[in-house]
Amino acid sequence: MEQQAGDAEEYVESVLRIAEQVPSGHAVSYGQVAAFLERGGPRQVGAVMARYGAAVPWWRVIRADGTLAEPLRARARAHYLEEGTPLRSRLDEQVRVDMRAAAYEIPRSVGPL
DNA sequence: GCAATGACTGGTA
DNA sequence: TTACCAGCCATTG
Numbered sequence: 001m002e003q004q005a006g007d008a009e010e011y012v013e014s015v016l017r018i019a020e021q022v023p024s025g026h027a028v029s030y031g032q033v034a035a036f037l038e039r040g041g042p043r044q045v046g047a048v049m050a051r052y053g054a055a056v057p058w059w060r061v062i063r064a065d066g067t068l069a070e071p072l073r074a075r076a077r078a079h080y081l082e083e084g085t086p087l088r089s090r091l092d093e094q095v096r097v098d099m100r101a102a103a104y105e106i107p108r109s110v111g112p113l
Numbered sequence: 114g115c116a117a118t119g120a121c122t123g124g125t126a
Numbered sequence: 127t128t129a130c131c132a133g134c135c136a137t138t139g
Contacts, residue, residue, distance in 0.1 A: 008136095029121085029122090030120075030121055030122085031121065031122060031123095034121090034135095040135060040136065041121075041122090041134055041135050041136080042121040042122065042134085042135090043118095043119060043120090043121050043122095043134070043135060043136075044121095044135060044136055044137090045120085045121085046119070046120040046121060047119065047120080047135095047136070047137070048120095049120055050119080050120050053120075058120080061120085062120085063120080063121065063122085064121075064122060064123085065122085068120070069119095069120045069121095070120095071120085072120060
């Protein structure tokens with residue numbers, strides 16, 4: 001019954017799985033992913049992304065208000081411009097994703113393996 | 114076992 | 127609109 005360790009691994013796989021299948025030009029929030037998995041919370045999703053997110057399009061998993069942590073913001077902007085993600089930038093800075101337009105509903109087929 | 118930390122969220126001012 | 131606050135939950139020291 002070493003389920004606990006297995007659950008942690010499965011949780012990571014599920015989070016990465018979701019991040020991987022978010023289509024270009026769309027984005028989901030940490031809370032959205034956590035609510036979909038019904039597991040942990042937004043901070044746990046963020047923790048997984050911080051550790052294993054490098055292997056997936058992490059810029060498609062963002063905060064509920066369409067912003068990102070500062071160090072990531074600058075990197076994500078380039079990807080958004082390249083993918084044509086709907087942005088809500090007023091001036092040259094303060095770039096944030098327009099979640100109303102970029103919102104993406106996670107298909108249930110992506111649930112926990 | 115307790116305290117601090119973090120790629121968060123929603124509400125109020 | 128932005129700024130601040132309290133709540134939440136697993137990980138780490």
